[in-house]
Amino acid sequence: MIRINLLPPEYRRRARTPLKFMAGTLSMAVVAASMLAWFGWLTFGVASEVNSEVAVLQTEMDGVAPQVKYHKALESERSIFDAREKTLAEITKNRINWTRKIDELVTIVNSGGDGVRHFVWLDDLMVAQGTDGKAKNAGTFKAAAKSGSDNFAQMANFLEDLEKSSFIEDFNPPAVPEGQATQVDKELIPAVVWAFPISLVLKPIEDRSAAKAAEEAKPKPAAPNNKAKESNK
Numbered sequence: 001m002i003r004i005n006l007l008p009p010e011y012r013r014r015a016r017t018p019l020k021f022m023a024g025t026l027s028m029a030v031v032a033a034s035m036l037a038w039f040g041w042l043t044f045g046v047a048s049e050v051n052s053e054v055a056v057l058q059t060e061m062d063g064v065a066p067q068v069k070y071h072k073a074l075e076s077e078r079s080i081f082d083a084r085e086k087t088l089a090e091i092t093k094n095r096i097n098w099t100r101k102i103d104e105l106v107t108i109v110n111s112g113g114d115g116v117r118h119f120v121w122l123d124d125l126m127v128a129q130g131t132d133g134k135a136k137n138a139g140t141f142k143a144a145a146k147s148g149s150d151n152f153a154q155m156a157n158f159l160e161d162l163e164k165s166s167f168i169e170d171f172n173p174p175a176v177p178e179g180q181a182t183q184v185d186k187e188l189i190p191a192v193v194w195a196f197p198i199s200l201v202l203k204p205i206e207d208r209s210a211a212k213a214a215e216e217a218k219p220k221p222a223a224p225n226n227k228a229k230e231s232n233k
Contacts, residue, residue: 096139096170096202098127104167111161118158119148119190122198129202139202141171150192162198170208171200 112118122143129139147155162168182193202208 096129101141101167101170104165105162108158108161108165108167112154112158115149115154118154118161120145120155120158121148122146137201138204138208141198141200141202143198145196145198147194147196148190149194150190152194155194155196168200171202174198174200 109120109122112120122145125143127139127141145158147158149155159174163174168174178196180195182195
């Protein structure tokens with residue numbers, strides 16, 4: 001239906017924008033302005049803050065990089081030295097400390113009490129330690145010993161002290177003692193000397209390693225409590 005308004009312009013009703021349209025347009029404008037403000041804040045606020053933090057972290061990383069490189073070099077050297085230390089430990093574990101063995105033997109010789117228990121000396125000493133795993137034994141210890149007494153029991157006492165000492169730990173049990181009495185000039189002291197050999201065979205490396213491992217596994221004795229002793233007094 002067509003309507004024609006014949007009123008003069010001054011009497012006509014002015015055309016107005018609908019309220020709903022204005023509200024929708026205003027809402028869209030507010031949303032657009034908010035999004036624009038949020039985008040600007042992200043671009044100029046957060047982005048600059050992130051860039052600043054990245055620059056700080058990059059500076060720290062540049063300072064730490066040489067230390068990391070040095071640390072890696074130390075780790076590489078450490079692995080090399082650990083391998084060397086392990087190899088040396090295996091060698092030390094399997095070898096015989098002959099200096100200590102000789103000291104132990106000298107201690108046994110000196111424990112005779114100037115002939116009270118035994119009076120023994122050595123004319124020669126020969127040590128041979130094998131390195132071939134296919135050999136019949138790991139090594140031998142041989143000595144030509146002499147007992148300066150006509151009492152055969154003193155030679156037996158020396159061999160008994162030898163078997164009870166730490167010297168014998170790395171060797172198989174010695175053979176049955178045997179000796180030969182040698183007549184010497186009666187004007188000399190001692191006048192009679194018993195000559196007897198000392199012949200020992202080293203235990204295999206496996207047996208020595210197992211014995212050392214068992215010894216290390218034993219619990220160590222607790223230290224004495226001095227305070228408890230003082231309180232008892």
